[in-house]
Amino acid sequence: MIVEIGHYTLILACCLSFIQGTIPLYGALNNKGRLMAVSAPAAYGQLFFAILSFAALMYAFVVSDFSVANVARNSHTLKPMLYKISAVWGNHEGSILFWALILSIYGAMVAYFGRNLPKTLHVKVLAIQALVGLGFYLFLLLTSNPFERVYPFPMEGNGLNPLLQDPGLAFHPPLLYMGYVGLSVTFSFAVGALIEGRVDAAWARWVRPWTLLAWCFLTAGITLGSWWAYYELGWGGWWFWDPVENASLMPWLAATALLHSAIVVEKRDTLKSWTVLLAIIAFSFSLLGTFIVRSGVLTSVHAFATDPERGVFILMFLFLVIGGSLLLFALRADKLQPGGLFAPISRESMLVINNLLLSVAAVVVLFGTLYPLLRDAFTGDKITVGPPFFNIAFGFLMIPLLLVMGVGPSVNWKRADLKGLASRLSFVFLTSLAATICFFIISGGGDIMAAVWLGLGLWLALSTLFEWAERIKIFKSGAIKRMSRQPRASLGMSFGHLGLAVAVIGMAGSSFWSTEYQNVMAYGDKAKIGGYELEFIDTDGVTGPNYTAVKASFDVSKEGIFIDTLEPEARVYLTPPMPTTEAAILSTFSGDLFVVIGEANSEGYDRWAVRLYYKPLQIWIWSGVIIMVIGGLISLSDRRFRTGAPKGGKK
Amino acid sequence: MAFDGNTRAGKRKKKRLYLVLTTMTILVLAVGLVLTALEDSISLFLDPSELKERNIADGQHIRLGGLVVEDSFVKDSDGLTYYFDVTDGAETVSVTYKGSLPDLFREGQGVVLEGKTNSKGPFNASEVLAKHDENYMPKEVMDSLKKRGVYRDANEEESI
Numbered sequence: 001m002i003v004e005i006g007h008y009t010l011i012l013a014c015c016l017s018f019i020q021g022t023i024p025l026y027g028a029l030n031n032k033g034r035l036m037a038v039s040a041p042a043a044y045g046q047l048f049f050a051i052l053s054f055a056a057l058m059y060a061f062v063v064s065d066f067s068v069a070n071v072a073r074n075s076h077t078l079k080p081m082l083y084k085i086s087a088v089w090g091n092h093e094g095s096i097l098f099w100a101l102i103l104s105i106y107g108a109m110v111a112y113f114g115r116n117l118p119k120t121l122h123v124k125v126l127a128i129q130a131l132v133g134l135g136f137y138l139f140l141l142l143t144s145n146p147f148e149r150v151y152p153f154p155m156e157g158n159g160l161n162p163l164l165q166d167p168g169l170a171f172h173p174p175l176l177y178m179g180y181v182g183l184s185v186t187f188s189f190a191v192g193a194l195i196e197g198r199v200d201a202a203w204a205r206w207v208r209p210w211t212l213l214a215w216c217f218l219t220a221g222i223t224l225g226s227w228w229a230y231y232e233l234g235w236g237g238w239w240f241w242d243p244v245e246n247a248s249l250m251p252w253l254a255a256t257a258l259l260h261s262a263i264v265v266e267k268r269d270t271l272k273s274w275t276v277l278l279a280i281i282a283f284s285f286s287l288l289g290t291f292i293v294r295s296g297v298l299t300s301v302h303a304f305a306t307d308p309e310r311g312v313f314i315l316m317f318l319f320l321v322i323g324g325s326l327l328l329f330a331l332r333a334d335k336l337q338p339g340g341l342f343a344p345i346s347r348e349s350m351l352v353i354n355n356l357l358l359s360v361a362a363v364v365v366l367f368g369t370l371y372p373l374l375r376d377a378f379t380g381d382k383i384t385v386g387p388p389f390f391n392i393a394f395g396f397l398m399i400p401l402l403l404v405m406g407v408g409p410s411v412n413w414k415r416a417d418l419k420g421l422a423s424r425l426s427f428v429f430l431t432s433l434a435a436t437i438c439f440f441i442i443s444g445g446g447d448i449m450a451a452v453w454l455g456l457g458l459w460l461a462l463s464t465l466f467e468w469a470e471r472i473k474i475f476k477s478g479a480i481k482r483m484s485r486q487p488r489a490s491l492g493m494s495f496g497h498l499g500l501a502v503a504v505i506g507m508a509g510s511s512f513w514s515t516e517y518q519n520v521m522a523y524g525d526k527a528k529i530g531g532y533e534l535e536f537i538d539t540d541g542v543t544g545p546n547y548t549a550v551k552a553s554f555d556v557s558k559e560g561i562f563i564d565t566l567e568p569e570a571r572v573y574l575t576p577p578m579p580t581t582e583a584a585i586l587s588t589f590s591g592d593l594f595v596v597i598g599e600a601n602s603e604g605y606d607r608w609a610v611r612l613y614y615k616p617l618q619i620w621i622w623s624g625v626i627i628m629v630i631g632g633l634i635s636l637s638d639r640r641f642r643t644g645a646p647k648g649g650k651k
Numbered sequence: 652m653a654f655d656g657n658t659r660a661g662k663r664k665k666k667r668l669y670l671v672l673t674t675m676t677i678l679v680l681a682v683g684l685v686l687t688a689l690e691d692s693i694s695l696f697l698d699p700s701e702l703k704e705r706n707i708a709d710g711q712h713i714r715l716g717g718l719v720v721e722d723s724f725v726k727d728s729d730g731l732t733y734y735f736d737v738t739d740g741a742e743t744v745s746v747t748y749k750g751s752l753p754d755l756f757r758e759g760q761g762v763v764l765e766g767k768t769n770s771k772g773p774f775n776a777s778e779v780l781a782k783h784d785e786n787y788m789p790k791e792v793m794d795s796l797k798k799r800g801v802y803r804d805a806n807e808e809e810s811i
Contacts, residue, residue, distance in 0.1 A: 356674055363681075364681055371689070607730070
């Protein structure tokens, strides 16, 4: 019964989104106030029904109602409650419903927080938001109904892939989706502005917080996924240039570019049409990412053949949304008046270079991700584009980006004095350069790129701190007061850039100086890695809620002093029957010690295949990203974004 | 019209020129990077039949996919080197691999191996791939098996 209610409310949400997407829009175009008034209530109603629908599906998973096909395929009674719930979005149908739910949450947020927007723009933004939602509801109802029943129903479900049964992955999709879908708001604002034919500083002030919010979620979501891959897959790697990862990186790059170009629109009233285009592109990347990953099209084009209906719907939807908005852009972009001028050396120019590099990087990732599809379509060859492609092509684009990032914040708007700039930053630059050379010499002349990346990270960190110190005039009296009076947005920028610097240093350390040790070890055997000494003590059988495992214990010591006992596990899940490895990781400031045990050797159960990794500076990657997200949140709390709304300012 | 950098319209043109030049530079850089990087990073996916048919020069980076033949799996006395055969139903290739096997590696299951072609000895895999999705059978392997008429439609796979 509850399941049917879920299905029914899904249909109601679909109908409301249709109403929200058409009637008020007609009203706005013909200046009929009454029709426009339908907009916000429809958005709230749509959210209400979407929540009911999602709750009904969650209920079916929680009580393990296997008469629902989706539950039977993806759940199991023995699964811990957390994973019963995360299984709701761990499958195709449920994840699309989850998307639609978040879309309606954002829609309601725009309806509520946007009350002070010009009425016609508000209505248009909500209408676009609803039309995107309509596409998702129709996709669910027509091709991927999560509430479909099976008869006769099975007594037990198939279970969820054990690799996905992990707290990191339980929360990874929600965060990522909050990010993906958050870009829909920016998209709706962009399309709304195109219909209005007006983009100004106030518009940019509206768009930036939404982009920032989406960016924070996206950053956190991507990193959580990467962290999961790091400790769960047991390879010690944290980024594989897998299509799934690329699909989340592309919208992130576009959102990062958008974040910066919106500043230019707000401060200088220029780069308007580019910003609007970027908003469209960013959301297109999210849609592309969601659908391409979900449909499995990227591992093979033939994946569509298993369900041609879904494939056709997805292609049509992508075509309508992306093609339609780009067409609108082409028709209306000339309405957006170009604004202020700027010199080649100016903050604007630096941000333009940032945007160019980020967009080109996104296109390079897109190309590398889709190239196998193109090649298969044209020649029938099945190929993969390996990580070296991305490391080289993407990596080299990041070098100028990091260089410019160090300079950009110190450059004045409109026109900057190149000589003064050079003399201010030369100290920081030369220090970083000297450090790079030192790194290179100390590391024994290894890979020069390791030193380059470390040097770039250092340059970014130092120049960010330098710019901050200069801004608050740290050595003059009243620095503390100036520090506390800094606009939150500038402080957020400093945090964001510093976080990236920390992450870059971590990436350099972990990528270039990892060491690895593989061997078969017996009880009492010792191994040395990364300055640690490990002793294999013994193994023990463990039983979990839905798995059995062998737990090994290793005593870790450094210079003869005992530090910790690490206990990696080799698990075998019951449903579906599948072995997984649970790495044990000792994280410290200077590096991670990573221990994985494989299977027992055939000769006896006291000899085990053991893999040890030492990943220098690994924790810097995660810390750097946390600092970046904190920066985003600080920036989000800037009062400018609140006072940007007339009413909010009066409070 | 003469190029006049002092009027407003002229400034706009000048600005546009800088923008175009920067864009072009970055694009040229990017295209160059893409082309050079792509050359070394593409690996062709082959099944055992294609590997034998195609006569690919030695030392080419490829991915080989198929089913691990039942009872072909042998572990060397060093405990880290493995020998096994991979088949697509029509042809079979012997493989050696030194390293750690992914959790999902089993006889009778699909597998994708990375390595360089080598016409003399067994295929020397540098990596055994374990993609982190929930399909137990790599898509390419399934396609190849279907083509060779080996794949039995036991359970239609679900895509997440």
